[in-house]
Amino acid sequence: MPSIRLTKQAVERGRRYCQFNLIGRLDFNKIKLEEIKKIALNLWKPKGDWKLVPLGKGFFMIRLVCEEDLRNILGGGPWRFGDQILRLSKWTPDFDPAIQHSSTAFVWIKFPKLGQQYWDYEILMSMGRALGSPVGVDKHTLNRDFGFYALVLIEIDLAKLIPQQFEVEEEEGKSFLQEVDVGRKKENITTTPQETQARKLQPLNNEKNHRGKEKT
Known part of the structure; x- marks a missing residue:
């Protein structure tokens, strides 16, 4: 099996990119990503750059660059998107939407x-x-x-x-x-x-x- 070795600097650079990220989950059969973006912008009024990245199975990454935005979003709420409540968690390096349970x-x-x-x-x-x-x-x-x-x-x-x-x-x-x-x-x-x-x-x-x- 082929293998590679990642440098510590490259891994740390990737983690710094994700350090203020959150993971959200909604039912995309009931609401589209563009509508989520509009509602999120109105609710959160982020001070720094941000974006939503779909990850599959209803999960999406909330990319943030500002710790204040992270605290406001994670500590506020509950956040309502249409008739749904947004479920939030902090991003972790081992997050995998394919194996997330629902218990x-x-x-x-x-x-x-x-x-x-x-x-x-x-x-x-x-x-x-x-x-x-x-x-x-x-x-x-x-x-x-x-x-x-x-x-x-x-x-x-x-x-x-x-x-x-x-x-x-x-x-x-x-x-x-x-x-x-x-x-x-x-x-x-x-x-x-x-x-x-x-x-x-x-x-x-x-x-x-x-x-x-x-x-x-």
Whole structure:
């Protein structure tokens, strides 16, 4: 079998090109790429150069050159494209659309006994990433209408075991264990119509909306 050796510089150059990229997924039977581009431009208003690259099986790469755009897109949302919710993840070197599974579902995760100092959008979304791909935070959590538990909607791979707790580390070596309580589960993404998902995601708040309320 023929073989070649890639230089470290060439590989690093390729990874730098992809360092701010995201992977999106939509049903292209319901929406065309050009329409996605128009909606994305209106929703995201990217500050740097960007483009969408179809990868097959409903996946596409969101090519970004600006870390601020990456944070705004990944941390915002949920993003609606027609009657669909865009599923997002960070690009990884081993991503292959041909072998991506679909055993995922939107699940409401409760973080009980969480100190009030941690009821912050950015903190809660970071905690959600310990379990899967966070979609948003319940508005009653952000408004602190109750203090029993924080509630975060997370896209979770049901083929994997959901941990009962995980470690949260702070600066200066401080850490604590956070309990996980699996709340109500939304319908499996592979079987539920996208319009149902869009309707049920309405109560979610994103970071921009919440911080806008704080200023008023």
